[in-house]
Amino acid sequence: MKLIGWAIVLAAAGLTPAAAQAPPTAAPATTAVQAQPAAAADHSAMPAMAMPVIAPTPGIGVPDGRKGIQFQVTGIGREAQGFHDNWLLVLCAAISIFVLGLLGYAMFRFRRSAHPVPSRNTHNTLLEIVWTLVPVLILVAIAIPSIQLLRHQYSPPKADLTVKVIGNQWFWTYQYPDNGDLEIVSNMLKEKGDVKPGERFRTDADGPPLLAVDERMVIPVGKVVKFIVTSNDVIHSFGVPALWQKMDGNPGQLNETWAKVDRPGVYFGQCSELCGARHGYMPIAIEVVSPERFAAWVASKGGTMPGSAPAKPDSSAIAPVAAAAVPAAAQPQPAMNPAATAQN
Numbered sequence: 001m002k003l004i005g006w007a008i009v010l011a012a013a014g015l016t017p018a019a020a021q022a023p024p025t026a027a028p029a030t031t032a033v034q035a036q037p038a039a040a041a042d043h044s045a046m047p048a049m050a051m052p053v054i055a056p057t058p059g060i061g062v063p064d065g066r067k068g069i070q071f072q073v074t075g076i077g078r079e080a081q082g083f084h085d086n087w088l089l090v091l092c093a094a095i096s097i098f099v100l101g102l103l104g105y106a107m108f109r110f111r112r113s114a115h116p117v118p119s120r121n122t123h124n125t126l127l128e129i130v131w132t133l134v135p136v137l138i139l140v141a142i143a144i145p146s147i148q149l150l151r152h153q154y155s156p157p158k159a160d161l162t163v164k165v166i167g168n169q170w171f172w173t174y175q176y177p178d179n180g181d182l183e184i185v186s187n188m189l190k191e192k193g194d195v196k197p198g199e200r201f202r203t204d205a206d207g208p209p210l211l212a213v214d215e216r217m218v219i220p221v222g223k224v225v226k227f228i229v230t231s232n233d234v235i236h237s238f239g240v241p242a243l244w245q246k247m248d249g250n251p252g253q254l255n256e257t258w259a260k261v262d263r264p265g266v267y268f269g270q271c272s273e274l275c276g277a278r279h280g281y282m283p284i285a286i287e288v289v290s291p292e293r294f295a296a297w298v299a300s301k302g303g304t305m306p307g308s309a310p311a312k313p314d315s316s317a318i319a320p321v322a323a324a325a326v327p328a329a330a331q332p333q334p335a336m337n338p339a340a341t342a343q344n
Contacts, residue, residue: 053205053206054205054264054265054266054287054289055204055205055266056207056208056265056266056268057265057266059071060073060242060263060265060267061073061242061265061266061267061268062207062208062211062266062268063208063211063241063268068085069081069084069085069241070241070242071242072242072243072244073242073243073261073262073263073265073267073288074243074244074259074260074261074262075260075262076149076152076153076244076259077242077243077244079149079152080149080153080244083145083146083149087142087145088142091138091141091142095138153244156224156226156256156258157224157258157260158224159224159225159226159258160220160223160224160225161176161178161219161220161223161224161225161226162176162177162178162225162226162228163175163176163217163219163225163226163227163228164176164177164227164228164230165217165227165228165229165230165238165249166230166231166232166249167229167230167231167232167233167236167237167238167249167271167275167282168231168232168233168236169233169234169275169276169278170271170275170276170277170278170279170281170282171185171186171187171188171282172185172186172217172238172282172284173185173186173232174186174215174217176298176303178306179298179303179304179305179306180298180302180303180304181303182298182301182302182303184215184217184301185215186213186214186215186216186217186284186285187213187214187215188210188211188212188213188214188281188282188283189201189202189206189212189213189214190202191209200214207266207268207283207285208268210280210281210283211268211270211283211285212283212285213283213284213285216266216285216286216287217284217285217286217287218286218287218288218289218294218297219261219286219287219288219289219294220288220289220290220291220294221261221262221263221264221288221289221290221291222260222261222262222291223260223291224258224259224260225258225259225260225261226256226257226258227245227247227256227257227258227259228254228255228256229247229248229249229254229255229256229257230249230250230251230252230253230254230255231249231250231251232251233251234251234275234276235248235249235250235251235273235275236248236249236271236273236275236282237249237271237272237273238257238269238271238272238284239269239270239271239272239284240267240268240269240284240286241269242267242268242269243259243261243267243269243286244259245257245259245269246272248273249273261286261288263288264288264289264290265287265288266285266286266287266288267285267286267288268283268284268285268286269283269284269286270282270283270284271284
């Protein structure tokens with residue numbers, strides 16, 4: 001019995017170092033969003049972590065079954081919507097009415113009872129000039145405002161913020177290179193009945209079903225934001241109708257678009273390129289906030305604003321931990337680490 005007791009004691013003593021080393025091994029060093037746990041703990045006291053979730057505005061940035069183009073919140077979007085509603089639709093309606101009237105006139109004027117002997121005319125110079133010239137003038141009338149719109153859309157001003165948008169099967173990754181390489185991963189939120197107890201599920205404040213996400217892209221209002229769109233696997237498409245945005249993300253290629261949103265709120269979109277079995281579960285949610293709120297959000301995620309240094313940890317708070325950790329690290333090989341031995 002004494003031998004069994006000693007064996008149990010020795011086994012427990014042998015397992016103690018492995019148990020003590022388990023927590024550091026299980027803590028992975030990942031992106032900048034998850035790094036610096038001490039700083040993240042400090043951010044819990046900041047207002048950024050207490051920011052309430054902005055609920056979408058009904059009818060703005062959210063598909064609600066209406067016909068036509070969504071309410072636009074960018075200058076380019078309003079220009080495009082005006083071109084579509086006030087010019088293209090009017091021109092299409094005028095052409096359709098003219099053609100319908102011409103068909104009706106021809107059917108009545110040249111019916112068999114009124115003209116039992118059909119006309120033998122084969123050429124009419126004036127008519128041929130008219131039906132050639134009129135379509136050319138119509139195309140010119142469409143081309144001038146559309147080329148102007150394209151010039152405005154593809155001649156962006158200097159960007160105030162850059163966001164790299166990466167499509168994955170089947171979620172989005174957003175990187176902020178101007179904010180300390182901040183990175184967030186955005187996945188669709190499931191309904192309450194589809195998650196396990198304790199897991200987060202969609203609420204009305206998050207957005208409509210199939211469009212709400214756990215991490216929204218956040219950008220400041222009134223600032224020029226450049227989107228660099230790419231993909232990690234297959235072709236995806238970054239599309240947000242209220243921002244007049246739709247740009248394909250191709251693997252190994254960087255495509256660029258931009259937006260300047262002038263109205264705070266939440267705007268939703270989806271992947272607009274067939275990308276696989278769960279293509280319909282890649283929603284996009286962009287939260288547009290004030291510059292102050294954006295800076296607080298960046299800080300809450302562990303990022304930094306341009307021109308500001310990252311927060312330094314309190315040396316007085318970590319000194320006892322460092323002092324206690326040095327002997328433990330130096331004990332296994334005291335003779336092979338002279339610097340650690342001298343420090344001790």
